[in-house]
Amino acid sequence: MTRRGTPPIHPDDLRDHAHEDRIDRIWERIDADIAVQTAAASGARRSRSALVFAVAAAFAAGIGLGKAVWQPRASSQPTTVVRPPEEQAALDVLAAGTHGRTFGLPGGARVALSPGGTAEILRNPDGTVALRLVQGEAQVDTAADAQPLSVVAGDALLSVQTGSVMHVRRGSEDLDVSVSEGSVQLVSPAGTRHLSRGERADAIPVHAPVVASTASSQRPGPLAAARRDRPSNDSVRAPSVAPERLGRPEAVDPAETLQVIRRHPGGIDGAIAGARSAQELMEIHDALRSAADLAGAMRALERILASFPNSEYAQIAAWQLGAAYQRAGNAAKANEYFERARSFKGALAEDALCRQLKSATNKDDAVRIAQEYLQGYPDGRCKDDAERVAGGDFTPPDDDVSADAGPRDL
Amino acid sequence: MKAALAQRRLRLVPPAPEPRPAPAEARGTPLSTPPPGLGHEAPIESPVRSRAITLASLPDADLVALAAEGKSAAFEVLYRRYAAFAIHLATRIHGSVRDVEDIVHDAFVSAFERLRDLHDPSAFKGWLGAIVVHAVRTRMRRAKLMNTLGIGPRGDAVDVDAVASPEASPAVRAQVAQIYALLKMVPTDDRIAWTLRSVEGHDLETVARLTECSLATVKRRIVRTQRFLDDHFVEPHPEEVSP
Numbered sequence: 001m002t003r004r005g006t007p008p009i010h011p012d013d014l015r016d017h018a019h020e021d022r023i024d025r026i027w028e029r030i031d032a033d034i035a036v037q038t039a040a041a042s043g044a045r046r047s048r049s050a051l052v053f054a055v056a057a058a059f060a061a062g063i064g065l066g067k068a069v070w071q072p073r074a075s076s077q078p079t080t081v082v083r084p085p086e087e088q089a090a091l092d093v094l095a096a097g098t099h100g101r102t103f104g105l106p107g108g109a110r111v112a113l114s115p116g117g118t119a120e121i122l123r124n125p126d127g128t129v130a131l132r133l134v135q136g137e138a139q140v141d142t143a144a145d146a147q148p149l150s151v152v153a154g155d156a157l158l159s160v161q162t163g164s165v166m167h168v169r170r171g172s173e174d175l176d177v178s179v180s181e182g183s184v185q186l187v188s189p190a191g192t193r194h195l196s197r198g199e200r201a202d203a204i205p206v207h208a209p210v211v212a213s214t215a216s217s218q219r220p221g222p223l224a225a226a227r228r229d230r231p232s233n234d235s236v237r238a239p240s241v242a243p244e245r246l247g248r249p250e251a252v253d254p255a256e257t258l259q260v261i262r263r264h265p266g267g268i269d270g271a272i273a274g275a276r277s278a279q280e281l282m283e284i285h286d287a288l289r290s291a292a293d294l295a296g297a298m299r300a301l302e303r304i305l306a307s308f309p310n311s312e313y314a315q316i317a318a319w320q321l322g323a324a325y326q327r328a329g330n331a332a333k334a335n336e337y338f339e340r341a342r343s344f345k346g347a348l349a350e351d352a353l354c355r356q357l358k359s360a361t362n363k364d365d366a367v368r369i370a371q372e373y374l375q376g377y378p379d380g381r382c383k384d385d386a387e388r389v390a391g392g393d394f395t396p397p398d399d400d401v402s403a404d405a406g407p408r409d410l
Numbered sequence: 411m412k413a414a415l416a417q418r419r420l421r422l423v424p425p426a427p428e429p430r431p432a433p434a435e436a437r438g439t440p441l442s443t444p445p446p447g448l449g450h451e452a453p454i455e456s457p458v459r460s461r462a463i464t465l466a467s468l469p470d471a472d473l474v475a476l477a478a479e480g481k482s483a484a485f486e487v488l489y490r491r492y493a494a495f496a497i498h499l500a501t502r503i504h505g506s507v508r509d510v511e512d513i514v515h516d517a518f519v520s521a522f523e524r525l526r527d528l529h530d531p532s533a534f535k536g537w538l539g540a541i542v543v544h545a546v547r548t549r550m551r552r553a554k555l556m557n558t559l560g561i562g563p564r565g566d567a568v569d570v571d572a573v574a575s576p577e578a579s580p581a582v583r584a585q586v587a588q589i590y591a592l593l594k595m596v597p598t599d600d601r602i603a604w605t606l607r608s609v610e611g612h613d614l615e616t617v618a619r620l621t622e623c624s625l626a627t628v629k630r631r632i633v634r635t636q637r638f639l640d641d642h643f644v645e646p647h648p649e650e651v652s653p
Contacts, residue, residue, distance in 0.1 A: 005640050005643070006589060006636070006639040006640050006643040007585050007643075007645075008608065009585070009586055009589060009608065009609050011498075011502075011609065011610070011611065012575065012578075013574060013575050013578040013582050013583075013586060014498075014501075014502060014573060014574060014575055014586065014609070015501075015507075015571070015572065015573060015574060015575045015576065016498070016575070017497050017498070017501050017507050017510060018493060018494035018497040018498060022497065022511065023490065023493040023494070023497070025511065026493065026511050026514050026515050026518075027486065027489055027490070027493070029511075029515045030489065030515055030518050030519055030522070031482065031486070033515075033519050034482055034485075034519075034522065095468055095472050116469075116471050116472075116532075118472045118475050118476070134472075134475045134476065134479065135471070135472075135475040135531075172526065
């Protein structure tokens, strides 16, 4: 052996442990952690919602309730706007990259993004679009022949009128707006302002302030935001004002949500069609239901089933729709949705089957459902009814409403 | 997850061949200090002619912004972009592959939770590196404490196969094994600084950033470790090295 200086280690002489299978394996754990955190937050919410819905449904089962509140809609209004799931999952993103880029938008407006600027296009069912500024700076130009454009940045909403030019810079916590032509209405957690040519507003907060009762009031990260859904007295969030707020775990106040969706450029149908998650739609449903707009609430539920059939909210959406049609006396539609609710095998499957039993219109169907119920739930809460029907004692429900009746006709 | 990532298509809009001239009366007055690239001379791009692109084509800053908004698909792209970097960093500092998956997992989860704290999104790689280094350091110090208390695993031996490449010559493998064995004898912070400089090849400023300490401290640690290695490293004779 000899002594000498330490030889250098070349990275190529070290083993490469970054194999694809290891990278995939680690990502599965990371992804699961993220999903668990999110599910933990939304799960608690779902449980609460399920309980609330069940209780509400029991109280709301009064005769004629559905008829009384489901007023016919204007004939010109479209029914639920459904986009295929793969389109739902797509995001229209404008990214400037390292060079500034200018984009033309449907409706004639143009947006020029500065280097590093990123924006998403939010599509409304009527073909118009809104712009969500994710980061960076943008100049929005709604020429004389262009439609007005809404720009969302955090909880702030900028309504750019036709013939306006607006420059907006979004920071992590605030935004600066200047208007060089036309006018812009700015709605933010700081209030509402109207900006005309030559006017500007700086350091406008883009997030509703968190009033913390503890010393720690750091802005939370994505996972922490999900955790905020758990009941806590630590903070009180001020009301939000913009569509971007929808779908966030903290946006649970129906009154707040109702205000938000009424400000949506496409109205209630626009908010429903533009919703990007089942949770967001469920919040819209809650808000519309609290405002007695049951037709709108049902359109939100229908879109959950159409666009997010595998979401955690799909079963309760199907069950809610089945119960609503049952109250309205539309046995066929009720049966269809209860069947859908049962397909999820969740907590509401038994209840859906029980309700199918009670809404069955012919004896053969009723007996089949009763036997299925007794087989699946021998000690279920509808056992007595099922045994009675299975024994041949069947009485069809009153059917004074057309089988084709839907929420808009009731 | 790959399927989910594929589903979440992003569409960027390609440049249109001809800029659309805006009506003169609608052209806004340019701002006094328009940011670079915001001028109307830039080509206008039409979403009607949009084409699908992948998230992978977006720069770090865009992906960080999207991930900070809760878009896990964007974060997955960031992960796959820097997973190898993080794994290499962890294994080469740690000198073992035993805990590398835990370290990398913890580092990325921590990064995801703290994305909003990242002031310069384009500096994601360096920021992630600092998180990885911190995670490795925590584990190494914990292991050292447990060893001191006699409750940790006996970790004196160096697993040559875990550290050295199987393609390296027997002599090099022996050198690597000896260096890593010697590194186990120096303080954790010294070892980290030396590894980042001498194995990973980072410049001193980068090492200072990754270890979150001053340049002077980094220099002192590296010099101290190098001196220790030079004093104790023994060159084996070729016949002592088994192939």
